[in-house]
Amino acid sequence: MEVEGQLVINKKQTIPSISAHISILGGISINGDRKCLDIPLFYEYFIRRNLSVKGVSYRIEGNGIGNFSEGPLGHPGDNERNYWPLKSYQLEMNYSSKGVQLNIAVTSEQGSCPFDKNKTLSPLELDIELFIPIEKIDEFLGENLRYSFAEQMTKFFNKNHNKALK
Secondary structure, three states, rough: OEEEEEEEEEEOOOEOOEEEEOOOOOOHHHEOEEEEEEEEOOOOHOOOOOOOOEEEEEEEEOOOEEEEEEEOOOOOHHHHOEEEEEEEEEEEEEEEEEEEEEEEEEEEOEEEOOOOEEEEEOOOOEEEEEEEEEOOOOOOOOOOOOOOOOHHHHHHHHHHHHHHHH
């Protein structure tokens, strides 16, 4: 799903057009300009929070928490990619009547190159900013929803807006 947002690599290179989706089994995939960030330890629960909480933040560190890749590098059918395992990521979310602002800061370990096993690639810092409009939040979270989160968000913000007007 196309989303408003950008991916910034080492505070220099910006990829302004990205797509993102959450898989049914858990995990978020963010793609743009032959770059792909996969975080398997990401669940729709992270977004489906108590809306009365203004913002939510999670920090996850460890091995096997995801990867960043760039490619294909050679022939597209070979799927050769530079690869960086993730060391940590921090996820911050803020809710509004317009949607969900999602910011993810990622730190990788050293990367590897498929053409030279002795070559290591410098670790990366990635900053991802996504805005998911309320009308697309259910599509972003997946089709197997038990209830509409967009509907829940709309009711919450309408109720609180009406209280503020009184």
